[in-house]
Amino acid sequence: MDRHESRFTYTLLRKIRSPFVALIGLVLPNSYLTVLVTKQIYEGPLKQACVPFLNCHACPTAYMACPVGVLQHFSAIRQFPSFLVGFVVAIGMLFGRAACGWLCPFGWVQDQLHKIKSRKFAIPRFLSKGKYLSLAVLAIALPFFTEDHWFSRICPWGTLSAGVPWVAWNPDDPSLGAPVIEPGMLGWLYALKISILAVFLLLFVLTKRPFCRTLCPLGAAYALFNRVSLMRLHVEGPCAECNLCVEVCPVDIRVSDDPNAPDCIRCLKCTVCKHVSVRWSYADGIRPATVSPTSPEGR
């Protein structure tokens, strides 16, 4: 593939990314419309496997399980989730956090809301460590010690895609002969979840992908592999420091300095700069050298 065709491919990829996520990440895994008749969530064989992104399996129309829900479950029953760990490590080793940029419906929701015109704010760098805490404490340690799913209790995507639809719809469960949500079931916890969701919805407008960068346990797991994954971003010098990559980046990364930073979701928006490209390599060093204009090579 010559250089011209290669840039055309990147342009095409950037254009199809958003509709691709909407179709493959949002619509397809949540298309169990039979629920409108049965009034019960899908519990067939597909739900024994999980999608490689955040997608609440309690959503009325969900076909598959959420990896973070599965992780919490296995922590709660104190068993090692071989399938899940193998699945996440394989995806991470191949693509890094690409699933966050190319499949996650909640990331897509954040991108769409951030398009609303308003004053924008940057997220302090130290808050990006929060997602590792979320993974270690809310998704693993607390479920292990308390046998409860703590991350699911606060997950804004779970609230938006499952909690709110069930409460708004509230059909009669045929097996119970009573409404799914009975009076009195909605207590302080539901109020807390709605409050967390409301805060995040506001943050989505004001900042770039705050949930992905500060709270998502799955993003934290994938982030561990960004520097060693086979899919890699590569910056060919000399970088003119035009800051184009920083301006378009949905997670505020300076791609020219650290193309495989843990927060990078591999959305490929930065390929708008002709110096940035994707490279597939199992031999690249963990921090491939980039050429900056301040280095002797870049002058």
Add this chain to the structure above:
Amino acid sequence: MDNSFVRNPVRYIRIAMLLTALTLLLSGIFTGDTTLIRIESATL
């Protein structure tokens, strides 16, 4: 012999991790741990 292959341990790490992931994934399928997933809603 390609010296860069010997000097660069990252490629060994990548291959080892991919093989480990594949082993875990397959062992998870064969031991049936995917069937342990409990459909439990913590959404309310």
